[in-house]
Ligand SMILES: Nc1ncnc2c1ncn2[C@@H]1O[C@H](COP(=O)(O)OP(=O)(O)OP(=O)(O)O)[C@@H](O)[C@H]1O
C-alpha cells in the first residue's frame with residue numbers, strides 16, 4: 590500500500606516579471622487502489638500540480654509538503670521520483686528525436702527496476718501492450734513522439750504506464766484529442782493497470798466522457814490553484830451540467 594500526501598502546497602512559476610504564484614494551498618491524499626479525478630477550468634493550475642509532483646524545474650515550491658509513504662518527494666530528483674513509483678502522463682508529451690520508442694521504454698524500465706528486464710519476456714510484454722493499445726509495431730522503431738498524432742502520443746503515454754507499473758500515476762488530460770475508439774482503448778489500458786496492480790491514479794480531465802470508462806472514487810474541483818470542492822462521481826456530472834460558475838469569485 591502506498592500513500593501520496595500533498596499538504597498545503599504552494600507553487601510559483603518563473604516568469605519574466607518574476608515568480609508568479611499558481612498553486613495556493615493544495616491538499617490531496619491519494620492511496621493505492623484509489624482513482625481521483627481533478628476537474629477545473631482552464632488555467633486553474635491542474636498541469637502545474639502535475640508538473641510540480643513530477644519535479645519539473647520551472648515550478649518553484651514555495652511552501653507545503655509532498656510525501657510518498659512518508660518520504661519527502663520534493664527532496665527527490667525527477668528520476669528518483671520515477672524510481673519511487675511516480676509516473677506522469679503529460680498533457681503535451683514531448684518529442685525526443687533520435688531516441689527510439691523501444692530504446693526509451695527499455696531504458697526507463699531498467700532505470701526504474703534497477704536491472705535490465707529479461708529480454709525475451711520484455712519484448713513479449715511490449716508487443717502485447719502495444720497490440721492491446723492498437724499501436725502498430727512499427728512505432729517501436731520510431732523516435733519518441735516525433736511526428737506522432739495527438740492520439741498516438743496519448744497511447745504511447747499509457748503504453749509506458751502499462752509497462753512501468755507505477756505506484757502513483759498522474760494522467761494530465763489523457764483524454765484530450767482522442768476519437769471515440771481511442772478514448773475507449775486508452776481507458777481500457779488505464780483500467781488494465783488498475784486491475785492488475787495497486788496503482789493510485791490522479792486523473793486530470795475536463796470531461797465526464799472518460800469518467801464513464803474510468804470510474805473515479807473521488808472528484809475534486811480545482812479552482813484558482815486549490816481544491817474548491819470534493820465529492821464522489823456525481824460531482825463530475827454536476828460540473829458538466831452547471832460549469833464552474835458557482836466556484837468563481839465574481840470580479841469587482
Ligand atoms: N511562464 C508563465 N508565465 C506566466 N504565466 C504562466 C506561466 N506558466 C504558467 N502560467 C499560468 O499558470 C496558470 C496555470 O496553468 P496550468 O497549465 O497549470 O493550468 P491548467 O489548469 O492545466 O489549464 P488547462 O485546463 O488549460 O490545461 C495559467 O494561468 C498559466 O497562464
Ligand SMILES: [Mg+2]
Pocket residue numbers: 635636637680761762
Ligand atoms: Mg493543463
